[in-house]
Structure formats: C-alpha cells, structure tokens
Amino acid sequence: xxxxxxxxxxxxxxxxxxxLFFAFPNGFYSKVEQHNDAVAEIEALGSxxxxxxxxxxxxxxxxxxxxxLGLDLRGGAHLLAEVQVEDVxxxxxxxxxxxxxxxxIAVREQVGFVERIPDAPNGxxxxxxxxxxxxxxxxxxxxxxxxPVVSVTSIGALDIDVSGQxxxxxxxxxxxxxxxxxxxxIQQSLEIIRRRVDEVxxxxxxxxxxxxxxxxxxxxxxxxxxxxxxLIGTTARLTFHPVISDRATSGTQTGPGEILVRxxxxxxxxxxxxxxxxxxxxDLVDAQPGFDxxxxxSVSFRFNPSGARIFGQFTSENVGALFAxxxxxxxxxAPQIREPITGGSGQITGNFTVESSTQLAVxxxxxxxxxxxxxxxxxxxxxxxxxxxxxxxxxxxxxxxGAVLVFMVLSYGLFGLFANxxxxxxVGLLFGVLSVIxxxxxxxxxxxxxxxxxxxxxxxxxxxERIREELKTAKGPSRAIELGxxxxxxxxxxxxxxxxxxxxxxxxxxxxxxxGFAVTLGxxxxxxVFTAIYVTRLMIVMWFERKRPRTxxx
Amino acid sequence: MxxxxxxxxxxxxxxxxxxITMGASIASVIASILLWLFVGLNFGIDFRGGTTIRTEAAxxxxxxxxxxxxxxxxxxxxxISEVFDPTFGDDQNVSMIRIQAQExxxxxxxxxxxxxxxxxxxxxPSLKFTSVESVGPKVSGExxxxxxxxxxxxxxxxxxxxxxxxxxxFSVGAVAALFxxxxxxxxxxxxxxxxxxLATIAALLTIVGYSINDTVVxxxxxxxxxxxxxxxPLKDVMNKSVNETLSRTLxxxxxxxxxxxxxxxxxxxxxxGFVFAITWGVIVGTYSSVYVAKxxxxxxxxxxxxxxxxxxxxxxxxxxxxxxx
Numbered sequence: 001x002x003x004x005x006x007x008x009x010x011x012x013x014x015x016x017x018x019x020l021f022f023a024f025p026n027g028f029y030s031k032v033e034q035h036n037d038a039v040a041e042i043e044a045l046g047s048x049x050x051x052x053x054x055x056x057x058x059x060x061x062x063x064x065x066x067x068x069l070g071l072d073l074r075g076g077a078h079l080l081a082e083v084q085v086e087d088v089x090x091x092x093x094x095x096x097x098x099x100x101x102x103x104x105i106a107v108r109e110q111v112g113f114v115e116r117i118p119d120a121p122n123g124x125x126x127x128x129x130x131x132x133x134x135x136x137x138x139x140x141x142x143x144x145x146x147x148p149v150v151s152v153t154s155i156g157a158l159d160i161d162v163s164g165q166x167x168x169x170x171x172x173x174x175x176x177x178x179x180x181x182x183x184x185x186i187q188q189s190l191e192i193i194r195r196r197v198d199e200v201x202x203x204x205x206x207x208x209x210x211x212x213x214x215x216x217x218x219x220x221x222x223x224x225x226x227x228x229x230x231l232i233g234t235t236a237r238l239t240f241h242p243v244i245s246d247r248a249t250s251g252t253q254t255g256p257g258e259i260l261v262r263x264x265x266x267x268x269x270x271x272x273x274x275x276x277x278x279x280x281x282x283d284l285v286d287a288q289p290g291f292d293x294x295x296x297x298s299v300s301f302r303f304n305p306s307g308a309r310i311f312g313q314f315t316s317e318n319v320g321a322l323f324a325x326x327x328x329x330x331x332x333x334a335p336q337i338r339e340p341i342t343g344g345s346g347q348i349t350g351n352f353t354v355e356s357s358t359q360l361a362v363x364x365x366x367x368x369x370x371x372x373x374x375x376x377x378x379x380x381x382x383x384x385x386x387x388x389x390x391x392x393x394x395x396x397x398x399x400x401x402g403a404v405l406v407f408m409v410l411s412y413g414l415f416g417l418f419a420n421x422x423x424x425x426x427v428g429l430l431f432g433v434l435s436v437i438x439x440x441x442x443x444x445x446x447x448x449x450x451x452x453x454x455x456x457x458x459x460x461x462x463x464x465e466r467i468r469e470e471l472k473t474a475k476g477p478s479r480a481i482e483l484g485x486x487x488x489x490x491x492x493x494x495x496x497x498x499x500x501x502x503x504x505x506x507x508x509x510x511x512x513x514x515x516g517f518a519v520t521l522g523x524x525x526x527x528x529v530f531t532a533i534y535v536t537r538l539m540i541v542m543w544f545e546r547k548r549p550r551t552x553x554x
Numbered sequence: 555m556x557x558x559x560x561x562x563x564x565x566x567x568x569x570x571x572x573x574i575t576m577g578a579s580i581a582s583v584i585a586s587i588l589l590w591l592f593v594g595l596n597f598g599i600d601f602r603g604g605t606t607i608r609t610e611a612a613x614x615x616x617x618x619x620x621x622x623x624x625x626x627x628x629x630x631x632x633x634i635s636e637v638f639d640p641t642f643g644d645d646q647n648v649s650m651i652r653i654q655a656q657e658x659x660x661x662x663x664x665x666x667x668x669x670x671x672x673x674x675x676x677x678x679p680s681l682k683f684t685s686v687e688s689v690g691p692k693v694s695g696e697x698x699x700x701x702x703x704x705x706x707x708x709x710x711x712x713x714x715x716x717x718x719x720x721x722x723x724f725s726v727g728a729v730a731a732l733f734x735x736x737x738x739x740x741x742x743x744x745x746x747x748x749x750x751x752l753a754t755i756a757a758l759l760t761i762v763g764y765s766i767n768d769t770v771v772x773x774x775x776x777x778x779x780x781x782x783x784x785x786x787p788l789k790d791v792m793n794k795s796v797n798e799t800l801s802r803t804l805x806x807x808x809x810x811x812x813x814x815x816x817x818x819x820x821x822x823x824x825x826x827g828f829v830f831a832i833t834w835g836v837i838v839g840t841y842s843s844v845y846v847a848k849x850x851x852x853x854x855x856x857x858x859x860x861x862x863x864x865x866x867x868x869x870x871x872x873x874x875x876x877x878x879x
Contacts, residue, residue: 072824080693224686226668376693382684385608385824392641392822399820400813407809410557443825444753447817451760451832454813455767458806462771465802468562491774494719495767501711502763506756509704514756521760553556 004541012534019429019527022065022436025058032058032066039064044267065435068204069220070442070516073390075383076220077228080376083189085182085213087371089123089173092181095286095302096125096160100171103141110134111141117168125171132167139164142171149176150289182213188370190215193232214376225378232373239277242314243322243334248272261324263331271324271331278314278323283307289357292347297357300347308344316340393446400450401427408457412464415554418539419460422531426456429527434520442516452524458495459532462488468554477552478544485537492529500525559804564797568844569789569852575845583734586741593744598751601698603655603691605667608637608648609674610682615649623673629666630654639823648684648823655691701755705736708762716766720773721857727850728769731842735765738838739831753828761835764810768803768843775799780856788855792848807840 025032035058038051058064071078097116104114104127112130120126129138139162146158157176162169173181186209197205197219206218222228244258248270254260257276263269287301303311314323315337324334404423408416430452434441467484471477503525506518599606609615615636624632631654642648651674656666667688675681689697709729717725736758743750776795783791814833821829 082692225688376690377688379687380683380685382682384610384682385684388641389822389824392820393817396817396819396821399816403812403816404809407557407812411559411805413556444756444828447821447825447829447832450813450817450821451764451810454810455764455806457809458767461802461805461809465799465805469798487778491771494770494774498712498715498766498770499763501715502708502759502766505704505708505711506759509700509707510752510756514752517753517756517760521763 004538008534009538012538015530016425016429016535019425019432021432022063023428023431025063025065026067026431026435028058029066032064034058036064036066065432067431067434068438068440069386069390070440070445070513071218071220071379071381071386072443072513073386073441073446074220075381075386076218077222077225078219078377078379078381079217079225079228079232080210080378081189081215081217081232081373082376083186083213083215083370084372084374085185086123088181088185089178092173093123093125093171096171099145100125100127100142103145104129104138107134107137107141110137120170123172127169127171128167129169130167135164135167135169138169142169149174149180185370186213186215189373192369193217197228197232215373221383224380226380229375229378232369239326240279240311241273241275241277241324241326242318243271243273243324245272246322246334261326261329261331271334273324273326273331277326279303279307279310283310289354290347297354298347299357300345302345305344308342311344311346312340312342316342389443389446393443393450397446397450397453400453404453404457408460412554414543415460415464415467415540418536418543419457419464419532421539422460422536423453423456425535426524426527426531427453429531430520430524433523433527439519439523440516441520442513444513444517445520448517448520448524452521452528455499456524456528456532459488459492459529460536462491463532463536464554471552471554477549480552481540481544485533489533492533496525496529558801559808560801562801564800566793566797566800568793568796568848572845572849572852576849579734579842579846579849582741583737586737586744589741589744590737595740595744595750596747598749598754599652599655599687599689599694600751601694601701603689603694605653605670605686605688607651607653607667607670607674607683608685609651610684611647611678612645612680613647613678615647616677617649619677620649620651620674623677624651624653624670627666627669627673629656629670637823639826641820641822655689655694697752701752704755705758705762708759709733709736712762712766716770716773720777723851723854723856724773724847726854727847728766728773730850731769731839731847732762732765734842734846735761735835735838739835742834743831748827748830751827753825754831757828757831757835760832761839764832764836765839765842768806768839769847771802772796772799772843772848776851789852792852796844796848803840803843807836810836 034054035056038054038057042048042051042055101114101116104111108114110131111134114130115128117126117128129135142160142162143158146160146162149157149159158174159177159180161172161174164170190207190209193215194205194207197207197217204220206216208216210216217228217232219228241259241261245252246269248260249268250260250262250270252260252270252272254272257274259273259275261271261273263271283303284307285302285304287299290298290300292298302308319337319339322334322336325332401423405420408419408423410416412419427449430449433439463484466488467480470480470483470487475483500522503518503522507515507522510518609620617634617636620634621632624634633652635650637648637650639648651670653666653670667686671683671686674683709732712732713725713729716728739758739761740750742748743754748754772795775798776792779791779795779798783794786794811833814829814836818826818829818833
C-alpha cells in the first residue's frame with residue numbers, strides 16, 4: 001500500500017527546504033552581492049565604516065550563496081592566451097653554457113679548445129671542441145654536471161641530453177626537463193597574470209590553464225579585452241630592500257628614505273624598509289626550487305654579473321641583518337643574511353615544503369612574464385548586453401513557468417497542482433545547488449533552465465498517465481497510484497539517464513557558455529527526477545492519507 | 555473537465571504509411587546532407603575565425619555608411635547586417651559586423667579591431683560596442699574538431715546504453731532517429747542560413763538528449779507490451795505501445811514547446827539561434843521517435859521470448875532491466 005516512512009518524509013522536506021534556503025539569496029542578487037563583496041574586502045583590507053555598512057545590507061544569519069553570472073550575462077572580457085613555452089629553452093641553454101664550458105676546461109688535455117657555435121637551432125647548445133678524439137671524455141664531463149629533474153612525475157631523469165657528432169657536441173634539454181620547464185613556465189605565467197588581474201580588484205576573475213600551453217583569462221566588469229591585454233602585458237616590479245625593522249605595524253611612522261611594506265602572507269605584519277632598492281627583478285636571471293645540504297626544500301636564485309657584485313658587497317657588509325624581497329609592494333620574504341653571498345647565487349632556506357619552495361621560486365621569477373604570449377581568442381561583452389539578456393531570460397522564464405503551470409492544472413487537476421508545487425521546488429533546488437557549488441550561470445544556461453521547466457513535468461506526466469491507465473483496470477485508487485509510480489519508473493530512469501549522458505559529454509567537451517548550459521541541464525535532470533519521484537509522490541500520499549477518497553480523477 | 559490533447563483511447567495505425575514516412579525521413583536526411591555540402595553552413599567565428607562586432611546606437615543603422623567605413627581598411631570579407639528584435643526599445647538600433655580572419659595571422663590582432671572600432675566611431679560618436687569577439691584560426695579549427703567529437707561521443711554513449719538496457723535493434727533504431735534529428739537540424743540551418751556556432755552544437759546535443767528521452771519512453775512501453783503479448787505481431791504491439799504513450803508524448807512535447815516558444819519570442823536575439831535549434835529539434839525529435847526509431851526496429855525485428863518482468867537475468871538484453879523495480 002501507499003506508505004512512506006516518517007524519516008523519508010522528513011528527509012525529502014529537509015532537502016527541499018535546504019534547496020530553497022540556499023536559492024533565495026539569488027532573489028536579492030545585488031544586495032547579497034554587495035554584502036559578499038564588503039565582507040571579502042573587510043577580510044582582505046580591513047574594516048571601514050562604509051564596508052561595515054555595506055556588509056550590513058544583508059543580515060549575516062541568512063545564507064549569502066549566489067549563482068555566479070557568466071561573462072555573457074555580466075559583461076567583461078575573455079582572453080585565451082598561448083604561452084610560447086619554447087622561448088624559455090634558449091634562455092636555459094644560455095644559462096648552461098658557463099657550466100658546460102667550465103666542465104670542458106677541466107678536461108682540456110683531452111678535448112682541446114672549446115668554442116660555442118653561435119647559429120645553433122633554438123633551444124640547443126652547440127659546442128665545438130678542437131680535438132674530436134676527445135669527444136667521449138667531453139661527453140662524460142658534461143653529463144657529470146647534469147642535474148636531476150625537479151618534478152613529481154619524472155624521478156631519476158636528468159635535465160639535459162648530451163650527444164656528439166664529430167667535433168660538435170650538442171646539448172639540449174631532456175624531454176622530462178622540457179616538460180618540467182613548460183609546466184613551470186605556465187605556472188609562472190598564471191601566477192603573474194593572477195597578480196596583475198587582482199591588482200585591478202575585479203570580482204572573481206577566472207584564470208586557468210587550458211590544455212598544455214594555454215591560459216584562459218576571464219575578467220568580469222572590465223571594459224574591454226584590449227584593456228585586459230594591456231594589463232597582463234605590464235611587467236612585474238620585484239625589488240630587494242634592506243630591512244630597518246621587521247616589527248612595524250600599519251601605524252608605524254616612516255622617516256625620510258623609509259617605506260612601510262605589508263607582508264604577503266600575514267596581512268597584519270609590516271616591514272619598515274629603505275626606499276631605495278639594492279636590486280630589482282631585472283637583475284635576477286633565475287630562481288629554481290631545490291634542496292639544501294640537509295635535504296630540505298629551498299629556493300636557489302641567481303643574479304646577473306652586475307647584480308651579483310652589488311649583492312656580494314651588500315651581504316658582506318650586512319651579515320646578520322635582514323633583507324626583504326618585495327613584489328608589488330608586498331614583502332614575499334625577509335631572511336637573515338647568514339654569510340656574505342658573493343657568487344651571484346644564493347639559497348633561501350626556511351620553513352619550506354616542496355610546494356612552497358616551488359611557489360616561492362615562481363614568485364621570485366615572477367618579475368617578468370617568462371615567455372611571450374599570443375592571444376588566440378578575445379571576447380568583450382558589454383554590461384548592457386548582459387543585462388538585456390538577463391531581463392529577456394527572466395521574462396521568458398516567468399512566461400514559460402506560468403504557461404506550464406496553467407497547462408498542468410488544466411490537464412491533471414489536483415495532481416497537476418501537486419506537479420506544479422514540485423516544479424517550483426525543482427527550480428528552487430536547481431538554483432540552490434548551482435549557488436552552493438558556485439556554478440556559473442550563462443545565457444545558454446538560462447535556456448537550460450527554461451528547457452528544464454518544460455521537461456521537468458515529463459516524469460510527472462509519465463506517472464500520471466500511468467495512473468490513469470491503471471485506474472481503468474479498476475484496482476482502487478491506492479493501488480493505481482502505487483502501480484503508476486512503480487511502472488513508470490523504468491521509463492523515467494532510462495529517459496533521464498540518456499539525457500544526462502549528453503549533459504556530461506557537453507560538460508566534458510564544451511567550454512564557457514556551453515559548459516554553463518551543460519551544468520544547468522545536468523543538475524536540472526537530477527532535481528527534476530528527485531522532485532517528480534519523491535516530492536510529488538509524498539504530496540499525493542499525504543493528500544490520500546487525509547482524504548481517503550474512494551475514487552480519484554487524474 | 556480536463557484538458558485532453560488526445561482522446562483517452564486512441565487507435566491510430568502509425569505504420570500504415572510507413573513507406574511514405576520512412577521515405578520522407580530518408581529523403582530529408584539526404585536533402586540535408588546535400589544542402590550541407592553544396593549550400594554550406596553560415597559558420598560563426600567560433601568555427602572559421604574572425605571578428606564579430608555588435609553595435610548599438612540611438613540613431614537608425616545605416617549599413618552602407620558602416621560598410622564604407624570598414625571597407626576602407628581593406629580587411630577582406632566584411633558582412634554587416636542590422637538586427638531586429640521585438641525586445642528592443644525604440645532607441646536600440648543594433649547591427650552585427652563580421653570580419654573574416656586576417657590572412658597569415660594565427661592569433662587575434664588587437665590593432666585591427668581597434669582600427670575598425672575607431673572607423674565606426676567616426677561615423678557615429680555615440681555608437682556603443684556591446685560585444686566584440688575575436689577567434690583566431692588556430693582555435694576555430696580545434697573547436698570544429700571538439701564539436702564533431704562531442705556529437706559522435708553522445709551518439710556512441712547512447713548506442714551503448716540503449717543496447718545494455720534493451721536490445722541491439724532498439725539501440726540501432728534510437729541512434730538512427732538521433733542521426734536523423736541532428737542531420738535534419740543541420741539541414742534547416744543550411745536552408746535558413748542561421749549562424750552556426752558553438753551554441754548550435756550545444757543545441758544539437760540537447761536535441762539528442764530530448765529526442766532519446768522520447769524514444770526511450772516508447773521503447774520502455776514496447777518492452778513491457780512485448781512481455782505481455784507474446785504472440786501478437788510485432789507491428790501491432792508497436793502500434794499499441796505508441797498509442798498508449800501518445801498522450802504523454804504530446805503532453806511533454808507540449809509543455810516543452812510552451813517554454814521554448816516563450817524563450818524564442820522573448821529571450822532576445824542573442825540566443826535566438828540556439829533556442830530555434832532546440833525548438834526545431836523537439837518537433838523533429840517527437841516525429842522521429844515514432845516514425846524513424848520504430849520503423850527501424852520494425853524492419854530489424856526483435857526477439858520475442860522476453861523473460862517475465864519479475865525474473866532477473868533473462869538474456870543479455872534484459873540483465874539490467876530490473877534494477878529499478
């Protein structure tokens with residue numbers, strides 16, 4: 001007979017209420033958004049009366065979950081950039097030349113004179129030795145300076161491949177090292193772009209890697225893609241300063257030639273620094289994650305010759321003092337100088353993990369974009385167009401909603417009303433889920449919702465039609481309802497699984513707006529099946545228990 | 555009094571004109587393929603690269619003026635069209651300008667776009683550019699590939715799923731119907747020269763999803779009736795199944811079309827192409843569920859010794875059929 005356990009009833013209603021609870025802030029979009037922005041600002045930048053007031057526009061005890069609006073709805077700029085990862089190989093080979101030369105000079109008796117061949121292909125180091133018979137010794141000497149690749153996937157691989165042809169020795173990066181280098185190049189570019197974009201303080205920019213060597217950048221609210229390109233192209237400013245005090249606060253007075261700089265990690269810590277930098281990012285040629293003598297993660301860096309001279313002089317005169325590495329007016333690190341660093345390269349040790357040392361190396365190198373970027377795709381959507389689309393979508397949704405509601409009541413009477421309540425809950429649940437998972441609503445996504453509204457009644461229609469049929473064979477209303485649900489289930493199941501498959505494929509292969517559509521369609525299928533099978537049924541059962549009708553009309 | 559789209563009992567013979575309907579379906583698929591090949595599709599920049607600029611002005615659009623401004627820059631093929639929409643206000647005069655991908659450029663050249671915008675602004679300083687989109691030829695080639703993979707993957711996944719849940723004949727019938735829907739939709743896009751872009755591919759996949767939904771519901775009833783009426787000729791069982799589910803088919807198509815028409819008329823011109831594709835697909839999909847999928851299954855025949863519904867593991871095709879009982 002028609003029975004649903006009490007705990008199931010509670011659970012079903014609880015799910016519906018939770019969905020509505022998380023969905024309803026979307027009804028007050030601009031207010032909640034203002035609140036969320038203000039809260040984020042207070043957290044990041046400290047509290048001001050205006051921010052507190054803005055935060056108070058939406059009470060804290062209410063949920064503040066919102067559906068993100070895609071670029072096509074909010075307006076903004078979208079760029080797809082390809083990073084020219086090969087650019088980096090040439091620089092790397094230049095860096096190796098000194099080491100290779102020194103290694104060969106050490107075996108001068110066997111190899112004779114050593115000379116770099118200038119017109120080598122990009123990313124290859126070609127070296128001529130005057131004694132071709134000495135090639136085996138030369139190869140051995142150069143191979144001995146190869147370093148293990150620092151990456152998670154290639155353990156034991158070396159960073160360079162060395163081969164000889166007659167009197168010519170060819171040094172290239174190994175495939176593993178190229179992969180690791182590419183990966184670092186992209187990471188670095190992402191990091192720089194993220195910093196650049198954050199600087200303009202726009203809301204929720206999307207900056208993500210796509211495929212092997214591409215970066216997708218979406219910035220809502222920015223005027224045009226050209227502006228965004230100009231912003232990303234700007235070089236980062238990296239400087240090294242002597243530290244006057246590492247115990248400053250935001251209120252510390254600065255004297256002449258002094259500057260107050262906030263710490264990158266701990267926003268409450270400030271450093272008092274000398275305004276004049278000792279060195280800048282332009283003097284840095286490389287920074288790599290590595291390990292110190294004790295095997296702990298560290299970051300090694302290298303200056304160019306003039307930088308090395310200045311740095312050597314400074315560190316010899318200031319042993320025991322602190323020097324700060326400042327990026328974009330924030331202190332990345334301020335280590336103590338333990339000993340004079342004269343070789344032009346140094347190592348920063350500290351409380352690092354492999355990740356954090358890699359991160360810091362990325363930051364240290366973040367002075368300039370590591371490689372050039374070409375832009376493959378750019379889109380600018382004006383905010384007016386987005387607003388027009390939202391308005392049109394909203395009207396269409398309401399009309400569609402109204403039409404379907406009327407149609408269902410006309411067709412199925414009371415049962416149609418149940419289906420309609422379920423439909424309202426369905427849309428509520430859909431928005432609730434979208435808000436909680438932070439999905440992005442796009443214009444095709446709105447179409448997905450409208451389509452869901454149309455299709456959501458399908459499961460109910462299947463059940464109601466089946467109940468009608470079962471009523472014809474006169475088994476009594478309770479049995480007919482039970483059979484109706486039971487027998488319609490396989491059709492509902494198969495029909496929705498197949499539709500869900502297409503949503504998954506769309507999600508996997510689509511991008512941008514299409515992905516947004518796939519998300520609303522997929523979630524819409526799940527919520528509509530839930531509301532049709534559980535919610536409508538529960539309503540019918542509850543109604544049936546109260547009224548105990550002898551006959552029913554569907 | 556209830557609204558009934560069809561009488562409570564129907565007894566249409568859906569297979570009476572099956573040669574005609576099947577012939578019409580095949581003919582329209584062939585016609586669509588020919589149109590696709592010889593007339594071609596109006597590909598958007600997603601698929602062939604280039605730039606589209608959407609302008610909005612208070613003054614009426616003078617296409618000739620715009621054209622002379624842009625053509626003076628010598629950018630090759632430029633198309634300019636005015637956009638009309640019932641949702642626009644009186645002071646909204648919208649045009650779309652499309653510029654082909656520039657020869658020998660793999661990426662998007664920002665200065666070219668800048669020149670075009672400046673040239674247009676010179677005619678009408680109040681002109682606003684509500685959207686500017688550029689896709690380089692490198693990406694557009696990849697997007698085509700991804701789109702084809704997406705549609706093929708969807709068809710393959712459905713083929714396998716239906717095969718597991720039903721029988722291979724059903725699976726072939728369902729995919730034939732989907733193939734029909736996709737091709738005929740491409741055909742109408744070719745005839746009407748509606749812009750074919752990434753959103754259209756999303757629409758095609760939605761059509762696939764909707765159409766299979768419809769097909770599966772009828773298949774499900776057919777599976778049930780085949781168990782019930784073991785000796786009735788296949789054609790009659792099919793007719794009975796289609797008639798029994800007719801009311802549901804029309805109800806669901808009806809509500810979906812109600813929603814889609816609202817969006818088609820009021821949803822604005824930006825997604826009109828997308829919504830049109832889905833609306834068309836729902837109509838074609840409803841037709842193909844009855845006339846293509848069933849006809850193919852009828853032509854292929856099915857095995858008739860279906861096990862009882864309560865009996866688990868009765869043959870390869872039904873082994874998953876009872877998990878939802």
